[in-house]
Amino acid sequence: MILFLILAGLSIVFSLLVVFQRNVIYSAMALVATLFLIAVLFLTLEAAMVGILQILVYAGAIMVLFLFVIMLLNPGLLEGRSIAWWIFGSLAAVLLLFVLVPFLSDSGRLLPGQAPAGGSFGSPESLAQSLFTDFVLPFEIASVLLLVAIIGAVVLAKREV
Amino acid sequence: MVPLNYYLVLSAIIFAIGVTGVIIRRNIIVILMSIELMLNAVNLTFIAFSRSLGSMDGQVIVFFVMTVAAAEAVVGLAIIISVFRHRQTLDPREMQLLKW
DSSP states (O other), X not given: OHHHHHHHHHHXXXXXXHHHOSSHHHHHHHHHHHHHHHHHHHHHTTOHHHHXXXXXXXXXXXXXXXXXXXXXXXXXXXXOOOHHXXXXXXXXXXXXXXXXXXXXXXXXXXXOSSOOOOTTTTSHHHXXXXXXXXXXXXXXXXXXXXXXXXXXXXXXXXXXX | OOOHHHHHHHHHHHHHHHHHHHHHOOOHHHHHHHHHHHHHHXXXXXXXXXXXXXXXXXXXXXXXXXXXXXXXHHHHHHHHHHHHHHHSOOOGGGOOTTOO
């Protein structure tokens, strides 16, 4: 419980830093920290395989891509902030929270608490078991999607033909 | 044990922070990063429900969400690079060629 509270507090702080930090590099670094903390939260939920994938794919690959683009474009000066727009955005988010939080804290109560986890729950074996039996068609479609993304990125970032 | 509600409320808070980022930021790279933040909040919800229901399906869907997020980041950043090459800006307000 204490571990959860620490992780939750830190991840909220770091995700606020992502949004309210004016320097893009600092935002990216805060996002890396948030992704790590969420990966640790996955580990506490007995999703070891997904947690490791989160660190490898998000905090590794995707964030390196973001930092690479930031350094390539080098957006120099800090963006100006317009106070009215910031107040409007924060107000919208608070309203969204007022909608979501009561609904979520009610819906959670309907479920039977924490189910006892089996020994192999969240292991690579059980993930692969359901990935290659029940979800084999989405798996293949995901591979096609990745191919499309590769081709699209190459075509878009290429110099003019 | 931590109740399921706590995880759901945490992911709602992180999602709302991501929405704020999309609304208030004027840098399109940070907007993409806020979208990643929202996707992660949803992943947390999936994992929490998967643990609570004792089913692996949520974790498999998180796997697919990660795939889609990677593809989205790659294509989005390629679009940003090609827009920057034409306009020399990262401000989404400047990207109004299609606006009537």
